[in-house]
Amino acid sequence: MDKVTGMLEITGLGHAYGSHRVLQGMDLKVSQGELVTIVGPSGCGKSTLLRCIAGLIRPSEGKVVLNGTPIDGVPDGLAVVFQDYSRSLLPWLTVRDNVALPLRRRGTGKAERRAQAVRALASVGLDDAASKYPWQLSGGMQQRVSIARALAYRPSMLLMDEPFGSVDAQTREDLEDLVLQVHRAEGMTILLVTHDIDESVYLGDRVVVLARNPGRIREELPVSLPAARDQIGTRAAPEFVRLRAEVGRLVRGGAAKDGPPTVHEKPVR
Amino acid sequence: MADQSPSPGLSRPGKWARGAVGVLILFLASEALGRADIVDRSFLPPASTVTARAFELLGDAEFLHNVRVTLTAWALGLLIAIAIAVPLGLLLGSVPAVNTAVRAIVEFLRPIPSVALIPLAGLVLGSGLNMEVPLIVYASCWPILFNTMYGLDDVDPTAKETLRTFGFSRLQVLLRVSLPSSAPFIATGVRLSAAIALILAVGTEILSGFGEGLGIFIAQAGNVPDGTRDVLAGTVWAGCLGLIIDSVLVQTENRLFRWHHALRSGAS
Structure with missing residues (x-):
């Protein structure tokens, strides 16, 4: 990835409701004009992550910076x-x-x-x-x-x-x-949370796959589909099919295996 | 979807017709009882006599003045109750700490029948509006207070959160989301209180026994020989006032809270 400073920068974000840890060690950058999709199994802390960014809840650890300003309350x-x-x-x-x-x-x-x-x-x-x-x-x-x-x-x-x-x-x-x-x-600039694997690939410039227990980032996949997309053509493109399978494996792996994140190689193109 | 009537089997004229039949049967039964001479006519005059007297009273300036006095106390009491109970309900419903602190007092005061306070109020506050209005306020506060709190409990957290994300403060969210969203519940509380306020207004007057008002008219008629006719005619008017007030409020609610009914019937 480029060394562009993101408009949204999340570092070391973690959150727990009481003793129940829902998010751990999240680092994520979203640059100006990017559309990033977040996908993961249920219970991976997607909503908690979004709430932390929106300033609705104060995370237990780590920080969220929007446009250079740390988020404290609703931005x-x-x-x-x-x-x-x-x-x-x-x-x-x-x-x-x-x-x-x-x-x-x-x-x-x-x-x-x-x-x-x-x-x-x-x-x-x-x-x-x-x-x-x-x-x-x-x-x-x-x-x-x-x-x-x-x-x-x-x-x-x-x-x-x-x-x-x-x-x-x-x-x-x-x-x-x-x-x-x-x-x-x-x-x-859009950050979109979904549980639908196809949707995450179809919409995203980049797909962030989460794992659960506790919620953390498993993998980030760049989407090299052309910017102009359409429901029929894009979904039939080999790159779409390949990414969908990849994201599917990651999401399902994250659902089946709880515990430390598995090391995953970046896809080679 | 368009038909919001509680009994979907009946059309509007159908409901009116059925209501009218009920009134007619009651009227005929009471007429027959009155004419059967089972009890003395001066104790229980037939319905036709009472009704005729009730219409006659419409032309009686003194009677109308009495009604006006009672309605003034009723309206004043109800408005003050709304002004107290709605903000208090918002406070209790949105600040848990205050709610816990006040709970015990509320639970102690609430079961006391307001009518039991009439002698006390008479001693402390004297008579007339001075005594009537505080009693009405006291009795009418409860349904409004509890309905406001109940309505606040029912406010959708998503709506509140949405406004929070757009940067509205907690107070603004309370006024822009919670208050309008509980308004239908508050209105129901006001309607319940409107009836209670009328009972208290007339009841206080009857028990205090002197001064002005519809209750005074009824009480004084009861002291006169052959006064039952006037007692009943006055009572008919008290009932009619309640009926008119209630239907006006129901109409207003239906008009104001169309969105509420639409959501309730559309939520499948």
Whole structure:
């Protein structure tokens, strides 16, 4: 890897709930404009990792640095997209007001808030839904709204916690492509947690595979697929198939074997 | 999905019709009992006489003044109760330390029937609004307080966390997520309290025995020979007030909390 200083730098991160250790010795860098996917078996501490980065919990050890500033509390430049879109959106606000709400915290004026919300909604293809309520929309559209809310906030980095875990397969593919489009068009730095191996390869510039008990990094795999990806072609490419198998082996190995990390050679190309 | 009625088998006019049939049967039964001369007519006048008197009272300026006095005490008491119980519920529901500290006091006070406090309040506070309003406030606080705390318990942690990640402070999250999210529960508490406040308003007046108000009207009618007709007519109006208040509040809730009903019926 290059010697580029990451916009997100995690060093020696570990966390325990009481005596239960969930994360240990994590080092991870995410550079400006990168889309990194994190994949791992259930119980590998994916959510805890994300919470530490988002400043929702204070890790027991190690540090997280965003844009050169150590994270202490909730950082300003981050936006999080949760899996439970229906519970993350406020049902008493219209779609537009939901999207505009975070800007209010920043003290953005009303007209400007509205304009940004409308622009963000347009960028996720929801121009018509602004004055509807979230519960009047389908699951996929609701997740689009929470993505729009994150985009309107103009974060320097977007965290996504299994964002497509509760939508059907077709919607999932559409949303994956939406994320790729946001990543490419706006140069958005994205850290996306998933349990889906295919998704981690399809979306990622780099795949980070976690092992569990305690959660730690097993392997980082660069994805050498071209930046322009499509659901049919990319998934049939030999490189995709090879990476998927590789990630699959690592994830399954991590699920079966608990204990010290196995030494894994970097794939030779 | 669109039909939020609790009994989906009946249309709106159907429900009205069924309610009207119930009222009619009760009316006829009471009419028959009154006319059968089993008891003296002056003790139990027939329903038609009571109803006629109830309508007559609508033109009676003094009676209307009494109703206005009672409603003033009711509204004042209920509003003060809301102003006390909602912030207190938010505090108790969101700061566990305060909750633990106050719990014992609350559990001691809550089972005391408010009506038992009327003689005490009479001694300490005298009569009229001075005494009526504090009693109403005391009795109406409980349902609002407990419903506020219950509503806070029900707030979705994902929604709170989402706003936290956008940098809202804990207080802002309380006001922007927890409070609106518990609002339907608080409204139910207010509706329960509205009925309790009316009971207390009329009850306090009846027991204190002098002054002004619907309860005074009823109490004084009871002291006059042949007064049962007026007692019952006044009671009919007390019941009607309760019914009107309740349906206005239910309508308001349905309009304000459409999102709440939509989520509840859509959550499959």
